[in-house]
Amino acid sequence: MTVGSNSLIGHHLPLLHLLLTLTILHTFSFDSVLSAICDFSLTDYDKLYNYNLASPSPNFPHGVVSEDGFYKVAANGTILWFQLCDLMIFNHDPPACAECLSCGCGTPRCGMGCSALVSHNIGGYHICTTIGHTSSMTINVIDEENPNMGVIVKMMSSSGPKVNCSLSVSVICDSDGAQGPQTLEKVEICDYATQLRHPYGCAKIEPVHGKGLGWFGTFITIILCLFGAYFLGGTVYRFFFLHIRGIDVIPNLEFWASLPHRAQSLFTSMVRRFRGPSEGYRSSYSPVNF
Numbered sequence: 001m002t003v004g005s006n007s008l009i010g011h012h013l014p015l016l017h018l019l020l021t022l023t024i025l026h027t028f029s030f031d032s033v034l035s036a037i038c039d040f041s042l043t044d045y046d047k048l049y050n051y052n053l054a055s056p057s058p059n060f061p062h063g064v065v066s067e068d069g070f071y072k073v074a075a076n077g078t079i080l081w082f083q084l085c086d087l088m089i090f091n092h093d094p095p096a097c098a099e100c101l102s103c104g105c106g107t108p109r110c111g112m113g114c115s116a117l118v119s120h121n122i123g124g125y126h127i128c129t130t131i132g133h134t135s136s137m138t139i140n141v142i143d144e145e146n147p148n149m150g151v152i153v154k155m156m157s158s159s160g161p162k163v164n165c166s167l168s169v170s171v172i173c174d175s176d177g178a179q180g181p182q183t184l185e186k187v188e189i190c191d192y193a194t195q196l197r198h199p200y201g202c203a204k205i206e207p208v209h210g211k212g213l214g215w216f217g218t219f220i221t222i223i224l225c226l227f228g229a230y231f232l233g234g235t236v237y238r239f240f241f242l243h244i245r246g247i248d249v250i251p252n253l254e255f256w257a258s259l260p261h262r263a264q265s266l267f268t269s270m271v272r273r274f275r276g277p278s279e280g281y282r283s284s285y286s287p288v289n290f
Contacts, residue, residue, distance in 0.1 A: 038085035040139040042147050049147045049203035054085040064171060064200040073194055075184040080192060082116040082167055084153055087134055095119060097126035115155050116167040130157045131165035131192060142170055149173055150201035165190035173202035
């Protein structure tokens with residue numbers, strides 16, 4: 001290696017460091033975005049249901065994400081490829097279909113630019129349609145009455161100015177193990193649905209303490225709101241319609257002014273009832289002889 005080549009490497013070394021740093025930052029940011037997309041939480045009364053579909057575990061290092069790079073299911077001449085929480089990757093058996101430009105440029109990369117792709121056999125030719133992108137993924141529970149039943153991952157894609165396609169994947173809670181998709185249903189013109197069973201469809205349930213007002217807090221809030229409405233309405237009525245000015249504009253002022261004295265009398269009466277009459281009270285009477 002010559003001196004000139006060493007100087008050339010030294011000249012481009014900062015640029016290589018910058019490119020490496022940007023690549024690492026992009027990878028971490030992309031992973032964090034995918035993790036955020038596949039996180040879902042739901043509060044039901046005093047319980048918090050957490051779903052982390054892409055979080056690693058000893059049995060499932062990639063969460064619900066297929067280790068093969070994609071899920072595949074076929075029915076009635078229609079083939080569906082999809083991936084959850086990530087783009088599809090085909091190291092083997094890539095889709096061989098036409099019109100795959102919206103999901104990867106060219107046949108070798110077909111299917112690697114989206115998250116869901118469907119193929120139809122039309123006149124002996126396999127025509128592909130992109131029906132889902134990672135950026136459009138949304139998550140919701142299958143049954144709001146039973147949140148632990150599982151979640152639905154929905155993704156969408158626009159295949160034209162008037163046609164919107166979608167895929168809904170039901171991830172059913174199954175703590176015994178994972179099972180890939182077995183059925184494919186066409187719901188609308190370009191809307192499809194399938195399901196799989198996975199432990200990640202089961203929520204991590206946490207108790208929620210100190211959340212909400214409860215029935216007593218709600219009752220007190222209603223009482224205070226009614227009192228405020230009465231107080232404000234009465235004041236406005238006395239000021240504008242009865243033309244009362246000053247402190248007398250307060251409705252039932254005599255009653256509110258007597259409240260401290262009433263409270264003091266009530267407190268004193270209760271104390272006497274529980275403690276009995278005092279010595280001074282007893283000695284204020286003289287015995288009478290008959």
